Amino acid sequence: MSALPPRVVPPESLAREAAEWMGRALQTSLAMKRRASLALSGGSTPAPAYRELSRLTLPWERVDLYFVDERFVPPDHPDSNYHLVEEALVGPLRLSPSQVFRMEGEREDREAAAEDYEARLPDVLDVVLLGMGEDGHTASLFPGHPALEEQSRRVLSVVGPKPPPWRMTLTMPTLLSANAVLMLVAGAGKRQTVQRALGRDAALPAARVTNAQWMMDTAAAGR
Ligand SMILES: O=C(O)[C@H](O)[C@@H](O)[C@H](O)[C@H](O)COP(=O)(O)O
Structure with missing residues (x-):
């Protein structure tokens, strides 16, 4: 768990607050360098935040999009995280394909796909959006899975318990x-x-992301 106190907001404000947080973090990076990287997750929680993000005025031509994880499905598949981000952010902002670094979920050789993505990642990601599953997983790092303990690889191909099971994910050192x-x-x-x-239950992958700012709605906070 981060040293930063969690932010708790009403459900109807969560998407906008999250988008504004990401927007401010991108601006902070862009004040120091020419381009900034933003890595995005899949799942049901982020989509409204991506739509809010697409409405923010930012120098989007200086932002490169990356992915936190991806399911091994084609990019136009409903389960594809790229598909989600395409619909909610890339399309509305008309981002150039040269700014969008997607994980290639259509590849048959999953190991090679993960290695290739590792080679395309910047040394340090500027802004990362994560979600947490009910089992405490984050990205596609699941409780008790050996990938959670990875120390050297930055991207791994994994088989997880959440459907669809074949996934590619950033590893804990990358996060x-x-x-x-x-x-x-x-x-x-x-x-x-x-x-x-x-x-700080370390059995939960999400709890191990000690540099994260947590933001949740009042329902998740039990208020
Ligand atoms: O499955 C994915 O693609 C994810 O990136 C995953 O880590 C997600 O963020 C959490 O499972 C929360 O998902 P929900 O918002 O749907 O609960």
């Missing part, structure tokens, strides 16, 4: 080296896991 990380959590179903994460 921990990022400049700004937002852990976005919504819904009463995650309340107990949030409490465990706040108690």
Whole structure:
């Protein structure tokens, strides 16, 4: 759990607050260098935040998009995280394909796909958006999975318990080296896991992202 106090906001404000947080973090990076990197997650919580993000006035031509994880499905598949980000952010902002570094979920050789993505990643990601599952997973790093303990690889191909099971994911060292990380959590179903994460239960992958700012709605916080 981060040393930063978690931010708790009403459900109707969560997407806008998350977008504004990411916007400010991008501006901070862009004040110091020419281009900034933003790595995005899949799942149901982020989509409204991506739509809010697409409405922010930012020098988008200086932002490169990366992915936190991806499912091994084609990019136009409904389960594809790229597909989600395409619909909610890339399309509305008309980002150039040269700014969008997607994980190639259509590849048959999953190991090679992960190695190739590792080669394309910047040394340090500027802004990372994470979600947490009810089991405490984040990115596609699941509780008890050996990938959670990875120390040298920056991207791994994994088989996880959440469908679809074949996934590519950034590893914990990659997440921990990022400049700004937002852990976005919504819904009463995650309340107990949030409490465990706040108690720094290291069995939960999300609790190990010690550089994350947590942001949750009142339902997830149990208020
Ligand atoms: O499955 C993915 O692609 C994710 O990146 C994953 O880590 C997600 O962020 C959490 O499972 C929370 O997902 P929900 O917001 O749907 O609960």
